[in-house]
Amino acid sequence: MTSLRDRKRERTRRALVEAATELFETRGYDETTVADIAAAAEIGTRTFFSYFASKEEVLFPEADARIAAAVEAVATRTPGETPAEVLVRTLTDLGPAADEMLGRTAALRLRLTATVPAVRGRGLQLQLDAQREIARHLRDAFPDQLDEVSAGALVGAFIGAVTGALQAILDRPGALDGDPAAMREDLKAATKVALRPWTQAE
């Protein structure tokens, strides 16, 4: 049951994310202080840190949800699937959810991740955490085919391939000004290329 307290808290949380997004876009990340964000969301500065542990955190509000989605994809495997196939499927399973991740906030996060060291570091850390979590579940799902080490290697290769492809796309000059829809198409195509070795082998 969602009490009034919980709903209020959720509303302030959203307000903080929106205020931060707005301020980061107009003023820039470093030029925006936590006090500014708190003031815009009409809470005390001190209270900000009871919602987000750090300034960067406000840019990754639903980090847990993504891990959960990947874990879910592993859980709903069909009997015949290989580990690699399961990983590939997580991408298609994320399709609709990925659309949700292409909003204004996501675009901003992308830009700041490439620009601000602190944000970049935080993003990478979250990625690695997710990576380890997925590897653990994948290993549990295929105890006869994978050990800890090979599971780690496989998931690492998978995420690494996707990230590497994405990075290559974003490194193209003018990538950040381009059309998001077109970029998504490019990413899908690039991902297919990157994963071809797995889908072909065996």
Place this chain on the structure above:
Amino acid sequence: MTSLRDRKRERTRRALVEAATELFETRGYDETTVADIAAAAEIGTRTFFSYFASKEEVLFPEADARIAAAVEAVATRTPGETPAEVLVRTLTDLGPAADEMLGRTAALRLRLTATVPAVRGRGLQLQLDAQREIARHLRDAFPDQLDEVSAGALVGAFIGAVTGALQAILDRPGALDGDPAAMREDLKAATKVALRPWTQAE
């Protein structure tokens, strides 16, 4: 020519790294302030930041060297080698150098990377930078077999596999007391498995 100025600067730099290592080991990372490190190296606190841009940086003094080593491995390829083979070879090429990376500082760095968020973030950022650099060189070395995207994917898979496997190996209980040589064998084996799709395809 290395002037007296340069030599002195290099000596102070080394002193800072040693002092920091010593303090981090005894007191812990968070419990050591930059002022402590500077005092131990007998320089002013302010001067620390003219040697290292941040507190974390002192843990990664030779970041550029490793990238150079990988680039070197790519440059010294034999005519028949495939891109994937070159990458695997970087592991064996690094063999002796890797031993050098198993010293006291490296062990400390490993522990802090797993423990302190700031250090972890910085390490990951350096890794990704290296990844991009290697991908660029690999692509330049095999212009007929790789485009930007697939080069990014391949290197991403390689580094991802190594990191993922290494992580899994180090997660094993008692890993830090184990035999380094055996661990290196495990690492190589896991990497080969993860890259098998690439070595087979085409």
Place this chain on the structure above:
DNA sequence: AGCGTAACTGCATCGAGTGCAGAATTGCAA
């Protein structure tokens, strides 16, 4: 209505990091 608990807030404090200006050191030439 009233009580216990959880959330909010201001305040004081610490440490990282930066800009600035002056002192100290080094390189170089006369």
Place this chain on the structure above:
DNA sequence: TTGCAATTCTGCACTCGATGCAGTTACGCT
């Protein structure tokens, strides 16, 4: 050796992120 220019070092003042603490406010429940 001496003098000058350039570089480096250093203290000082300051901003901002983050934390601990204590008092206040708001909510949930009986």
